[in-house]
Amino acid sequence: MLRKDLMVEVRSLEIAYTTLFFAVSCVLVFAFALVQEGRPPADGAAGILWIAIAFAGTLALGRAFERERQSETLRALLLAPAARPAVYVGKLLGIVTLLVAGEIVLVPLVALFFQAPLLARPIWLAIILVTGTVGFAAVGTLFAAMLVRAQSRDVLLPVLLYPITVPVIIAGVRATAALLQPEVDGEILRFWLALLMCFDIVFVTLALWTFEPLMTD
Amino acid sequence: MPAWFTPATALCGLMFAISPFLIANAPYESTMGLVQKIFYVHLPSAWMFLIAAIVCGVASIRFLFRGDARHDRLAWAAAELVVLFGIVTLVTGPLWARKAWGVWWQWDVRLTASLIGWMVSVAYLLLRKYGGPGSDKLAAGLALFGMANVPFIYISVNYWRTIHPTTSVVPTLPTSFGLPLWFSTVMFLLLFVLLLRARVRLEEQRAELDELYLSVDG
Numbered sequence: 001m002l003r004k005d006l007m008v009e010v011r012s013l014e015i016a017y018t019t020l021f022f023a024v025s026c027v028l029v030f031a032f033a034l035v036q037e038g039r040p041p042a043d044g045a046a047g048i049l050w051i052a053i054a055f056a057g058t059l060a061l062g063r064a065f066e067r068e069r070q071s072e073t074l075r076a077l078l079l080a081p082a083a084r085p086a087v088y089v090g091k092l093l094g095i096v097t098l099l100v101a102g103e104i105v106l107v108p109l110v111a112l113f114f115q116a117p118l119l120a121r122p123i124w125l126a127i128i129l130v131t132g133t134v135g136f137a138a139v140g141t142l143f144a145a146m147l148v149r150a151q152s153r154d155v156l157l158p159v160l161l162y163p164i165t166v167p168v169i170i171a172g173v174r175a176t177a178a179l180l181q182p183e184v185d186g187e188i189l190r191f192w193l194a195l196l197m198c199f200d201i202v203f204v205t206l207a208l209w210t211f212e213p214l215m216t217d
Numbered sequence: 218m219p220a221w222f223t224p225a226t227a228l229c230g231l232m233f234a235i236s237p238f239l240i241a242n243a244p245y246e247s248t249m250g251l252v253q254k255i256f257y258v259h260l261p262s263a264w265m266f267l268i269a270a271i272v273c274g275v276a277s278i279r280f281l282f283r284g285d286a287r288h289d290r291l292a293w294a295a296a297e298l299v300v301l302f303g304i305v306t307l308v309t310g311p312l313w314a315r316k317a318w319g320v321w322w323q324w325d326v327r328l329t330a331s332l333i334g335w336m337v338s339v340a341y342l343l344l345r346k347y348g349g350p351g352s353d354k355l356a357a358g359l360a361l362f363g364m365a366n367v368p369f370i371y372i373s374v375n376y377w378r379t380i381h382p383t384t385s386v387v388p389t390l391p392t393s394f395g396l397p398l399w400f401s402t403v404m405f406l407l408l409f410v411l412l413l414r415a416r417v418r419l420e421e422q423r424a425e426l427d428e429l430y431l432s433v434d435g
Contacts, residue, residue, distance in 0.1 A: 139362065143358075146354075146355045146358060147348075147355065149350075149351050150344070150348040150349050150351065150352055150355060151347060152347045152348070155347075156340075156348065159340050159343055160340045160344065160359055163333050163336040163337045163340060163366075164359075164362050164366055166333050166366075167369035195369070199369055202365060202369075203365070206361070206362065206365055213281050213282060213354070214281070214354055214355070214358045
């Protein structure tokens with residue numbers, strides 16, 4: 001499943017390019033709106049990075065499932081002799097891979113525009129970004145898959161997704177902001193990271209549990 | 218409608234007519250003065266907000282795994298009441314907070330959790346209304362995720378300091394404050410049950426009508 005999605009994506013790169021460009025435009029808009037006289041707002045970088053990820057993620061989720069819908073392949077996938085949870089996990093990994101690829105470009109860009117030492121501790125940042133992205137995508141993949149059959153899905157996806165992913169955004173922003181302090185407070189960082197991981201575990205489990213009844217006609 | 222519905226409605230109306238006098242006669246709270254009286258509306262509606270959310274969540278889960286349309290109708294009716302009592306809570310809260318805390322809004326854990334809960338229920342209604350066929354199950358899934366989200370919101374926001382008065386205040390209130398409070402709580406609870414019953418009844422009739430249409434067509 002993951003291999004199939006990646007193959008389609010690598011061949012066309014449609015979602016990757018559009019999502020990435022959208023995320024870059026987001027960061028630019030924030031830079032124009034917030035950077036005044038060459039001075040970026042204090043502690044703004046963490047928030048802007050996560051807003052860009054959340055916006056771009058929504059776009060990618062919508063597109064990834066729109067493609068499945070156009071060619072009716074989601075139905076085929078569900079009919080395939082694979083367990084439903086496997087379909088979900090495949091889709092989830094595809095979205096996470098895509099978003100992580102986007103983040104690799106976003107992070108240096110935000111660091112550059114907002115003069116933030118984002119790259120000072122790359123390993124911690126990578127852990128925070130990946131756990132946060134998994135949490136966001138876990139909820140997003142399930143909702144996007146559910147909405148494939150619904151009307152006005154483009155509008156409904158962010159409407160449903162953002163209230164549910166508020167804890168991910170809070171924890172991601174706080175953890176990243178803690179990382180940007182000159183003196184990193186390890187305790188705060190570990191707390192938010194632990195919260196992100198709990199969120200990931202609970203919501204992936206819940207999604208696997210409800211994917212079956214939700215995707216049955 | 219069941220036989221108790223009309224007398225209960227009359228009783229509820231009567232209680233709403235009496236309650237302003239009871240609240241007006243309650244003593245002034247020493248530090249907050251007049252503004253404290255909003256609490257007789259704020260607290261009961263916040264409780265109903267919570268009860269409605271729990272009813273909606275439990276009914277949604279039962280619908281998702283059992284597929285009984287009765288639970289689905291109950292969840293829908295409860296979600297509308299979440300939005301209704303949520304508005305009352307979220308409007309009366311800041312009115313009081315402006316006087317008591319000096320700010321309209323504070324990113325306190327209870328406030329944030331209520332706001333997010335209210336947004337999830339609005340999203341639920343939007344999904345029901347514009348989602349088209351099959352949205353009943355999607356909405357039930359949303360309610361389930363919304364419920365699972367509450368502890369996370371609670372923990373994440375609680376990490377910032379909280380200033381909202383805690384519920385442990387309530388049992389220690391003197392009778393002069395307690396009586397109007399319990400009176401309005403019962404009043405709001407009655408209103409909640411009546412609205413829920415009326416709303417479920419409406420959905421039942423709609424479902425019946427749909428079935429009749431189908432049988433005529435068939």
